[in-house]
Amino acid sequence: MIIVLKKDATETDLKHIVETVREWGFNTSVSQGVERTVIGIIGDESLLRGKPLEIFPGVESVLRVLKPYKLASSEFHADRTRVLVPAVVEGEAPAEIGGREITVIAGPCSVETREMLFEMAEFVKKNGAKILRAGAFKPRTSPYSFQGLGEEALKYLSEVRKEVGIPIITEVMDTKDVEKVAEVADVLQIGARNMQNFNLLRAVGRIDKPVLIKRGLSATLEELLMSAEYVLSEGNNKVILCERGIRTFETFTRNTVDISAVPVIKRESHLPVMVDPSHGTGHWDLVTPMACAAVAAGADGIIVELHPRPEEALSDGPQALLPKRFAALMEQIGSVARAMGRSV
Amino acid sequence: MIIVLKKDATETDLKHIVETVREWGFNTSVSQGVERTVIGIIGDESLLRGKPLEIFPGVESVLRVLKPYKLASSEFHADRTRVLVPAVVEGEAPAEIGGREITVIAGPCSVETREMLFEMAEFVKKNGAKILRAGAFKPRTSPYSFQGLGEEALKYLSEVRKEVGIPIITEVMDTKDVEKVAEVADVLQIGARNMQNFNLLRAVGRIDKPVLIKRGLSATLEELLMSAEYVLSEGNNKVILCERGIRTFETFTRNTVDISAVPVIKRESHLPVMVDPSHGTGHWDLVTPMACAAVAAGADGIIVELHPRPEEALSDGPQALLPKRFAALMEQIGSVARAMGRSV
Amino acid sequence: MIIVLKKDATETDLKHIVETVREWGFNTSVSQGVERTVIGIIGDESLLRGKPLEIFPGVESVLRVLKPYKLASSEFHADRTRVLVPAVVEGEAPAEIGGREITVIAGPCSVETREMLFEMAEFVKKNGAKILRAGAFKPRTSPYSFQGLGEEALKYLSEVRKEVGIPIITEVMDTKDVEKVAEVADVLQIGARNMQNFNLLRAVGRIDKPVLIKRGLSATLEELLMSAEYVLSEGNNKVILCERGIRTFETFTRNTVDISAVPVIKRESHLPVMVDPSHGTGHWDLVTPMACAAVAAGADGIIVELHPRPEEALSDGPQALLPKRFAALMEQIGSVARAMGRSV
């Protein structure tokens, strides 16, 4: 941590800071510049982070030297993390997120009926998706919208998982549901609106299942990494990050997919990163180009929504791909993956 | 709901939409314009909201006629809602949020020690605050930061409440804590990061205590009203809204306090609205000007943080007012309130 | 400037930086911390600003010690600047922006007709506005919208100025028009879309008339101060800053008025600061509450639009106050000003 003093800071101000910081067990190095005095604090910066150094008399600003995430940082863990999702069918290969292969997660937004779920599960498995997505608990802006089938949906998910033989990812919204969802799901999803639901992050940090964390609507990438840190610090290191669009002033798209999140996370962290172009754009016709962009930027996977009859979807119909368009998407991202030296 | 067709939409497209909408039980009125055909749908718009009309062939855009909130809207409830917080001390007047008087909620960011809590409670009560704020459970970006004293803090809050005789507001972060917190607190706070924790909103909608909902960091005011709608639709109509700053690109302030939220909410809703200039700005020297601005814009109250020794605060020290500065703030907002025909 | 090295930076990296920086004529102070090596650079930071220190091998980040503005900073000029706009009528007091009095600038969005301009000029002067605003050149998003009457409008402005006896502010959009506009206007306005039209800023820096700079739609306050620096560095120190709303995701308002810009600028700079609640909100019913908020936060003035018949306005009708509502606004901000120890 570095403290920059105001131009008119006094000797007393300087002394007060140096003494306080030393009392806390840190060393200091004071450097008298042409226009400013600067105090370097030497010691474990993480112990300093809570301290309100900004308000000591004479302080103009406080500059952080270290990044606040540790377990999530690429410095901590030089090799890239590969999250394995074991196959449901004996003998099939596990899905590996963060390796050479690009993992596709696909499925309907919500579990609407048992029949539709099975139809989609079979379709996406046949077309190369490694994991099935489908919401049982749906976070909806309006209390009057379809809220998901809840436990009934979990039952269907459990059945489709075994019968079709495909691992499941589904969202958990409440600490009290974590166990219940973890019994069914192979991967637990923390939704964008819960990215900073710290109790929930801690709860999924204590189970032994992969966790996919979606970036919050106005979360910085540093905050996303700090949310991963919550899960990691509880002992669960199977964390997957997911860019799903941030909120900006643009109105043609539901959100603005920040594709640069992919190379930034790859530089800052060892954790795998996926992109959700369905929620990111909100319009089915933008999903395939953005999926291709994500793969070209180095994403470890994509997560997309499809629906057999989008006109009848109970949630997020406008962003759902028709099955035939999903098949075309798989082909196109396959080409891009090969161009990047990877495969789907 | 109004559907605008594409220039090149066909008769078949038009027919398909009209027929589908009629099957759903709505009437339609088709208007052939110079450049576009427009279909008006007549019936209960709320039943239409989930439907993905955007993806019907030939549709260019779908225009919403009605606002999605009902119970929270000023249309629903012509008089302004006044939320009463009963006094702890027999014989004292209740705090009334949404009336002529401007309510001040003040206290430390977190409960740090029993002693400091009592010191602050006495000070703020003596200086005109009607409700004491102090966090027991603290949502922190980093798992390594002080997370609040939790249940120990609830105990201190319960004691200070009775002994000093001041109602308490404190944050609840988890559905499983709602009961526990409601036993102690006079007002439950839903923090900005939980504004769209819909399970939590429903849970506080089922208790009989006032609820203060903070606007999320990137929430629109419509979404804030929809979160209120969750609480109201469960039967709890003691809802207070709170503007606490939104996230923008500006860096001098921690957030950007959207003061215009005050007159917008007053126009759109009957619910009272407060402003939190401490979190909104992140810097103690900006708190008083922004508190005055909030009162001048018509806010029903403000919520501010203070600390006896901000240098030692365990959370949010830079935005904490010294007690003497809080006293000065009370005087200044008193003047502004009188200028607006109100009182503090 | 402070350079933080990467954890794995080598001795060679360190030596290369230290030597390069010394070649540039700076001293360095190297501090070996627990986790990082930090290099302090001692010398005139402004000479370093262009240098891409970030890309030297081994560098993790570069921390700025000083703020980039000088002439605009409160450090440079301890007293607050008061910009005088001389009265048009002999014997009348000049308008003083930045003093005890709050200056109101009012008028129609555009000069539409000579008659309407005179009507409004007389009305606002009688009701306490010190300066008349009205656009001759209008920056419009669409080439098909009314673009202002241009030179014809300048002629009317010149006439109304003399006949009604009120100083004029009007926008200049093009370097080639600066002289022409400066012949008529008492204050030149740089619009939000031109806040970083650096040639234009330099051009108005070379004339001897006050300049009001509106904050750009996505400009940080630091950038606003840097735009002021352009004008100041050319020798014109009569600069007024104006907050007029920034672009966010909120849709109830046209822009989000950042009222905290007022106390931030007052702390960072000696320049006076005004607020434009008309453009800031885009809706007439929000103008008065936000004008009151601006005054309560310490603004040195406000700038508002009115129109005798908003239904017929050629630009920005929805945000124009009716004359009678403007009169009410004057009364209300008068009360708030008195509460703040100032006057209108």
Add this chain to the structure above:
Amino acid sequence: MIIVLKKDATETDLKHIVETVREWGFNTSVSQGVERTVIGIIGDESLLRGKPLEIFPGVESVLRVLKPYKLASSEFHADRTRVLVPAVVEGEAPAEIGGREITVIAGPCSVETREMLFEMAEFVKKNGAKILRAGAFKPRTSPYSFQGLGEEALKYLSEVRKEVGIPIITEVMDTKDVEKVAEVADVLQIGARNMQNFNLLRAVGRIDKPVLIKRGLSATLEELLMSAEYVLSEGNNKVILCERGIRTFETFTRNTVDISAVPVIKRESHLPVMVDPSHGTGHWDLVTPMACAAVAAGADGIIVELHPRPEEALSDGPQALLPKRFAALMEQIGSVARAMGRSV
């Protein structure tokens, strides 16, 4: 245009609106819904756009049916526009922006010296760039930063163009420089900060050279298309759009590149669209992944900065690629282009 009336609008309100709109020469169709009365206005919507319908008594909201751009819209011009930049060397093929081939524009941020300019021009031509970029006039946030060599740079550009045989793109910042720049440049660039400098847009609309318009830092895509409309409406239809990052709250990147701008513009408009990952990210290590993403999303070209010795760059060094890295980028986007059925 569709007008939604308030629930409590009166018959008089309705009559007043219908009569006024008819006086303006439009027809109306009134539809009495369950909760709202809705008025459809039939006629040329563009003539209505300036009218402040929002403020008529009884009006709740006004819904736009048509998009405000015409000449720029894909509806106006069914085929995609291909902008040709004639070769400098006789016999060489012109660069075609918007066709099957992906056009790469590359060069240093600024013209710094004649020698470096020649070195870079030769390098980029040899490595497949079709157009050389280099700034003569530089818009800089600080008046104390390097502002470009101006006319001296134009001279060098003219020389390098002929001697190396590569077309030139350079920025024009001022209406008074348009002619001068157009004499040298093959393509004129409108910078992000001038995207809404409407006089400048009109001025480049009157010359017969291609114009590349960069999206403003907080411009919506609709506004970008409206800026194109300014140029098109003056008769110049050689317009290229360029996404270069928008301003958000994220701090790891200088801006947030909105890759979804590419498919949105392709849907909404017939104009070609490029991406600038150098300004978009601000960091050289993010340039190649984002260039690949742009190509995968369907961009018609990319524009990148390189520098022989980024450590010595006078502007934007941190985002400049080393020549060898530029060569690698060309290879990588070549692979992606082929995967998309295109070439570089």
